[in-house]
Amino acid sequence: MSVPMVHARGVRKHFGHLEVLKGIDLDVQPGEVVVILGPSGSGKSTFLRCVNHLETVDGGAIFVDGELIGFEASGGKVRHLRKREITRQRREIGMVFQQFNLFPHFTVLQNVMEAPVGVRGAPREQARERAHALLRRVGLEDKAGSYPRQLSGGQQQRVAIARALAMRPKLMLFDEPTSALDPELVGEVLATMKGLAEDGLTMIVVTHEIGFAREVADRVVFMDGGVVVEAGTPADVLDNPSSPRTQAFLSRVL
Amino acid sequence: MKELPEIDVAGAARTRHPLRWVASLVLLVLAAQLVSLLVTNPNFQWDVVGRYVNAQIIGQGIMTTLLLTVIAMFVGVVLGVLLAVGRISENPVARAACGLYVWFFRGTPVLVQLVLWYNLSYLLPEISFGIPFGPEFVSADTNVLITPLLAAILGLGLNEGAYMAEIIRGGLMSVDPGQTEAASALGMSGARTFRRIVLPQAMRFIIPPTGSQVISMLKATSLVSVIALADLLYTVQSIYNRTFQTIPLLIVACVWYLVITSILYVGQSFIERHYARGATRNQPQGFWSFVTSFRRRPMPTPEVPS
Numbered sequence: 001m002s003v004p005m006v007h008a009r010g011v012r013k014h015f016g017h018l019e020v021l022k023g024i025d026l027d028v029q030p031g032e033v034v035v036i037l038g039p040s041g042s043g044k045s046t047f048l049r050c051v052n053h054l055e056t057v058d059g060g061a062i063f064v065d066g067e068l069i070g071f072e073a074s075g076g077k078v079r080h081l082r083k084r085e086i087t088r089q090r091r092e093i094g095m096v097f098q099q100f101n102l103f104p105h106f107t108v109l110q111n112v113m114e115a116p117v118g119v120r121g122a123p124r125e126q127a128r129e130r131a132h133a134l135l136r137r138v139g140l141e142d143k144a145g146s147y148p149r150q151l152s153g154g155q156q157q158r159v160a161i162a163r164a165l166a167m168r169p170k171l172m173l174f175d176e177p178t179s180a181l182d183p184e185l186v187g188e189v190l191a192t193m194k195g196l197a198e199d200g201l202t203m204i205v206v207t208h209e210i211g212f213a214r215e216v217a218d219r220v221v222f223m224d225g226g227v228v229v230e231a232g233t234p235a236d237v238l239d240n241p242s243s244p245r246t247q248a249f250l251s252r253v254l
Numbered sequence: 255m256k257e258l259p260e261i262d263v264a265g266a267a268r269t270r271h272p273l274r275w276v277a278s279l280v281l282l283v284l285a286a287q288l289v290s291l292l293v294t295n296p297n298f299q300w301d302v303v304g305r306y307v308n309a310q311i312i313g314q315g316i317m318t319t320l321l322l323t324v325i326a327m328f329v330g331v332v333l334g335v336l337l338a339v340g341r342i343s344e345n346p347v348a349r350a351a352c353g354l355y356v357w358f359f360r361g362t363p364v365l366v367q368l369v370l371w372y373n374l375s376y377l378l379p380e381i382s383f384g385i386p387f388g389p390e391f392v393s394a395d396t397n398v399l400i401t402p403l404l405a406a407i408l409g410l411g412l413n414e415g416a417y418m419a420e421i422i423r424g425g426l427m428s429v430d431p432g433q434t435e436a437a438s439a440l441g442m443s444g445a446r447t448f449r450r451i452v453l454p455q456a457m458r459f460i461i462p463p464t465g466s467q468v469i470s471m472l473k474a475t476s477l478v479s480v481i482a483l484a485d486l487l488y489t490v491q492s493i494y495n496r497t498f499q500t501i502p503l504l505i506v507a508c509v510w511y512l513v514i515t516s517i518l519y520v521g522q523s524f525i526e527r528h529y530a531r532g533a534t535r536n537q538p539q540g541f542w543s544f545v546t547s548f549r550r551r552p553m554p555t556p557e558v559p560s
């Protein structure tokens with residue numbers, strides 16, 4: 001088997017005295033779509049933020065494409081990476097946030113072009129062409145000149161997806177991408193994400209959308225209380241959950 | 255059941271506001287009195303005002319005032335950015351040092367600071383550069399080095415830095431932390447995130463109080479008359495000390511302060527428009543579209559390159 005895209009072993013994280021992650025093991029294969037479900041406070045978002053080192057893990061380790069995230073191990077010693085190195089690692093990992101976090105002072109096009117031009121040093125014209133292509137892909141080419149606040153929530157989130165894709169990430173992390181949206185706008189964002197999954201992008205999605213998990217996920221992971229309670233195919237976890245905690249959760253959200 | 259009447263509110267009469275009429279009348283009478291006082295009272299000596307308002311020596315004073323305002327503000331803003339970054343940095347020593355600086359320079363009167371810099375030679379007769387506690391490479395007599403102009407720049411600029419630091423820090427803290435997270439997730443460096451993402455958004459909150467600071471600075475420069483620097487106020491003082499036309503010459507100074515303040519105010523509103531890009535759903539009017547709106551034919555808004 002090839003190197004997993006994500007390899008997490010015994011990941012622990014606490015905020016003060018609150019232990020949020022109590023040893024998470026998770027492997028994600030290249031091209032796989034993994035959906036993480038779980039009640040609020042189960043640690044699923046925190047785990048996602050550990051994968052691109054927005055949160056520093058306190059124990060265990062996370063590898064992305066064979067590279068240890070946030071740390072450096074050599075000669076039997078482990079050290080924190082320098083900021084510059086962490087920044088380099090993050091370029092390979094796209095992230096989409098619950099609150100979109102588009103740059104409000106940039107137009108839609110500038111939002112998508114900023115990182116390729118400023119971080120990767122791509123030529124402006126080339127980046128512009130690619131940005132237009134990505135906006136076309138998320139169905140927003142006509143909004144290139146608008147500012148984010150002139151768009152609906154669903155449109156903003158699709159721009160955020162295009163912005164993340166512009167860096168050609170190996171892995172995409174989605175942190176509750178539809179939780180801040182009005183119900184009628186959820187569908188357009190999920191459809192965009194489904195398109196990415198069909199194109200073979202490796203994705204980890206934290207969501208409450210059971211329908212999306214059933215339809216798109218290769219594997220569903222159920223987290224509660226900072227541990228992975230169960231994981232398996234959507235059919236296994238969603239239709240025949242073995243743990244009573246999963247059963248209780250599903251009966252509440254379905 | 256009772257039938258409801260058919261009514262259209264489109265032609266409804268307006269509510270009357272008799273108190274507004276009374277207040278307006280009182281204000282108009284007061285304004286008329288003020289104008290009559292200004293015109294009929296010979297003690298204002300408007301002819302003297304008219305004679306001095308364009309005088310060359312006044313112009314030189316204005317130039318000194320403007321020069322001092324621009325340089326001291328520049329020092330203040332640069333220092334303010336550094337201090338603000340220091341105060342929100344992760345380095346506890348930098349945080350404490352920048353906090354102490356702000357505490358001291360905001361906590362003592364700027365007049366005292368000006369006099370202190372002017373009289374620095376009492377404390378340090380000689381200023382030299384070299385390795386700390388080691389050999390010296392260059393040294394100079396403080397009295398030669400610290401001219402009145404330099405003392406004024408140091409006094410006003412270092413004091414301004416403390417105020418600007420707090421204004422800039424407030425602006426930086428008003429930017430949603432999600433912006434920094436999004437930039438980090440895209441692999442942007444800290445410096446680039448600050449320059450491209452955080453600072454431009456913070457500017458919306460930094461510009462209005464900074465405009466007030468510029469106007470304060472313009473007037474604070476008049477304090478340098480205590481160290482014999484010939485700014486606008488010092489110049490009119492030196493004239494009325496000779497001619498005893500105190501009131502008309504002070505009016506001349508006030509007229510010029512008001513003129514400069516008005517120009518600054520207009521400039522500020524254009525800078526605010528620039529940094530309001532994307533802040534509201536309506537496109538803010540840019541400088542050029544505002545200028546071209548005076549023409550008859552409509553002009554397309556030029557796209558501002560990023």
